[in-house]
Amino acid sequence: MFRIMRYLSKAEIGQMLIALVSIVGQIWLDLTLPDYMSDITTLVETPGSEMHDIWIAGGKMLLISLGSAACAIITGYFAARIGASFSQRLRSMEFRKVESFGPAEMSRFSTASLITRSTNDITQIQMFITMGLMMIVKSPIMAVWAVCKIAGDGLEWTLATGIAVVVLLVSITILMVLVMPKFKSMQRLTDNINLVARENLTGLRVVRAYNAEDYQxxxxxxANKELTDTQLFTNRAMAFMMPLMNTIMNGLMLAVYWIGAYLIDAADAADKLTTFSNMVVFSSYSVQVIMSFLLMSMVFVLWPRADVSAQRVLEVLDTESLITDGTRSDAGEAG
Incomplete structure (x- = not known):
């Protein structure tokens, strides 16, 4: 997949850098919110707190949320622009390359496969650039940052978060093992259905002449059933991901508050408020950890088809035609 990135223009690389900065800014803002939530919790639970202070902390949270939303909009805008312009260039390059092909190259790829490579395959690459690249950058940064934030807040909470992450990763690994081969075969099946449809359209007179409509x-x-069954299998398998994520996330929340209840009950009177505040902050950070690993899993969903599509497009772009245009010199004309 990364080999095809060499066709990115300088302007697109610059836009990617801007998107990277906005992603880092969004992560920083998102991970700053729980700190203000802790301040508000402390102010609410402390006798004699001024309402003015709570309003100030809440206003800061609102500004941070708006800043995070602005960063997300900037990231989405540049990602969409990069994906659209890059896919447009790839289609143009592939079209020009196919125009130079001779009979040998056309028989090697087949017309149906070339149609798929210039349409569906390019779309898969565009989807990965628009969504996958953001997730590749965002998920590891968010995971490491959030883990660093919660590392020293409580061994019991950290252990619960670790168990939730392990369960999530094992579940995603099993799911990926099941659907990866199907994702890789989907482009071949799309080629096949295009081949059959085009064969029927181009040979329509022959089909009717020999009364072969039922055969066609x-x-x-x-061909349609093979593609449909493959898509149904992958979609049904991936449909488990969202309920699985919600179950693990809600289970982790329950574990954090359950453990927090015991810790608050066992703490001294002076430390109860601090423990409660830490519990609220930890619950927010633990959700960020789970979400980052979920984003990583979504990358593995988009990656297989995009990688196969990129290889198929590169096969066309790297193919040199056996028949090339010659050059005519003045000496040759004179002879």
Whole structure:
């Protein structure tokens, strides 16, 4: 997948750097929110606190939320621009390359495969650039940053978060092992259905002359069923991811508050408020950790098809035609 990135223009690379800065800014703002939440919790629970102080802390939280939303908009805008312009360039390059192909190259790839490579494959690459690159950058930074934030707040809470992450990773690994081969075969099946459909359209007179409509319909039904069954399998398998994430996240929240209840009950009177505040902050950071690992899993969902599509597009772009245009010199004309 990364080999095809060499076709990125300088302007697109610059836009990627701007998107990277906005992603880091969004992560920093998102991970700053729990600190103000802790301040508000402390102010609410402390007797004699001024309402003015609570309003100030709440106003800062609102400004940080708006800043995070602005960073997300900037990131999405530049990611969409990069994906659209890059896919446009790839389509143009592939079209020009196919125009130079001779009979040998056309028979090697087949017309149906070339149609898929210039449409569906380019779309898969565009989706990965628009969504996947943001996740690749955002998820590890968020995970490491959030873990550093919660590392010293409590061994019991950290252990609960670690167990939740392990359960999530094991579940995602099992899911990926099941769907990865299907994702990789999906482009080949798309080629096949394009081949059958185009064969029926170009040979329509022959099909009707030999009364072979039933044969062609059965052939298309078979190709269509293979693609449909593959897509149903992958979609049904991936449908488990969202309920699984919600179950693990809610279970982690329950564990954090359950452990926090015991810690607050066992703490001294002077430390109860601090422990409660730490529990509120830790619950927010633990959700960020789970979300970052979920984003990583989404990268592995987009990666297989995009990687296969990138390899298929590169096969076309790296193919040199056996028949090339010659040059005519003045001496040759004179002879």
């Amino acid at each position: 319909e059965a052939k298309f039904t078979k």
